[in-house]
Amino acid sequence: MAPEPPVLQRSIEAAGYRSTTARRSLLRLIEGRAEHFTAADLEADVRRRRLSIGRATIFRTLELLVDLRAVERLDLPGGDHAYVLCEPSHHHHLVCSSCGRSRDIEDHGLRAVVAEIARQTDFEIDEHRLELFGRCRACRARAATHERTGAAAGDVA
Amino acid sequence: MAPEPPVLQRSIEAAGYRSTTARRSLLRLIEGRAEHFTAADLEADVRRRRLSIGRATIFRTLELLVDLRAVERLDLPGGDHAYVLCEPSHHHHLVCSSCGRSRDIEDHGLRAVVAEIARQTDFEIDEHRLELFGRCRACRARAATHERTGAAAGDVA
DNA sequence: GACGTTACTGAGACTCAGTATCATCTGGAG
DNA sequence: CTCCAGATGATACTGAGTCTCAGTAACGTC
Numbered sequence: 001m002a003p004e005p006p007v008l009q010r011s012i013e014a015a016g017y018r019s020t021t022a023r024r025s026l027l028r029l030i031e032g033r034a035e036h037f038t039a040a041d042l043e044a045d046v047r048r049r050r051l052s053i054g055r056a057t058i059f060r061t062l063e064l065l066v067d068l069r070a071v072e073r074l075d076l077p078g079g080d081h082a083y084v085l086c087e088p089s090h091h092h093h094l095v096c097s098s099c100g101r102s103r104d105i106e107d108h109g110l111r112a113v114v115a116e117i118a119r120q121t122d123f124e125i126d127e128h129r130l131e132l133f134g135r136c137r138a139c140r141a142r143a144a145t146h147e148r149t150g151a152a153a154g155d156v157a
Numbered sequence: 158m159a160p161e162p163p164v165l166q167r168s169i170e171a172a173g174y175r176s177t178t179a180r181r182s183l184l185r186l187i188e189g190r191a192e193h194f195t196a197a198d199l200e201a202d203v204r205r206r207r208l209s210i211g212r213a214t215i216f217r218t219l220e221l222l223v224d225l226r227a228v229e230r231l232d233l234p235g236g237d238h239a240y241v242l243c244e245p246s247h248h249h250h251l252v253c254s255s256c257g258r259s260r261d262i263e264d265h266g267l268r269a270v271v272a273e274i275a276r277q278t279d280f281e282i283d284e285h286r287l288e289l290f291g292r293c294r295a296c297r298a299r300a301a302t303h304e305r306t307g308a309a310a311g312d313v314a
Numbered sequence: 315g316a317c318g319t320t321a322c323t324g325a326g327a328c329t330c331a332g333t334a335t336c337a338t339c340t341g342g343a344g
Numbered sequence: 345c346t347c348c349a350g351a352t353g354a355t356a357c358t359g360a361g362t363c364t365c366a367g368t369a370a371c372g373t374c
Binding site: 073075077079081088094096097103105109110112113114116118119120121122123124125126127128129130131132133134135136137140 | 230232234236238251253254260262265267268269270271273274275278279280281282283284285286287288289290291292293294297306
């Protein structure tokens, strides 16, 4: 939860893109988010802060960040799309379906599994995507507490 | 990999749903597809054969089949959704990005990887999705042949 | 076979994410 | 300061998927 430096902005500049007001604002908003968010969330954020940034620009910026691998687009179980800030290396995501936070996860033997599948099926696998959904420790703890104290079963969305 | 009997229809009936004309037609169309397909593909099919089935019904039927786990919805790398006919057990998909065919794949050690991730992150993982994309043997062979000549002795089907 | 219940249906309006177009603006190199 | 490609925002558009609702048909019962 450290207030991140403008790391996204540097990636953008390093890649030769212009540093514009719209982009800077969006990057700041995105960097402030711990959880995954949808394009609509981001748009709402923009409106709330009275920034005048067009919808198109929001999508363009997200696309840009996805290209730079600074943000990844993920497919939630419901079928919606969301974005998460992440490290620009190959990895996967573990998303807490209760609080929405996500964390990057490394290989953990997956590479071997994929290789094995490739061998057995005789496919040349050039892309794989693993997405995991569950509940993090904090959320489980919170749920347990609520149950015990008999707080009127408030489940969150 | 067998010339399917109306197995989908049986699932529908077994689950207590009605066997209607619209459903039967759709099921036949779906069972005739080896590759993954989008809702739009299916709709085009319907139109081509002059069947009068509403868009809503197409989506409703797909949803039904997804519920029955007879069909799975998958997220293609481009972000579109597609559906594939599949076994009603937990498994994953390996999709050939060249010919579009997909095949179900089993565990191959993935379960262990997921368990390991759960242990290390202290998440309670209740859903995971692995999708693999690549090129199947046949397509690789075909590509190689085309490169070498213009047409040669074809194996494959 | 006729009947009644109710699940299912098609048409079409609607929503909402994402894209395309285009006239205007602006960052930053020179 | 000048210049212009790259960026922007307004707006129209697209296309997937949903909702509604009046009408239809499947199927158990008599």
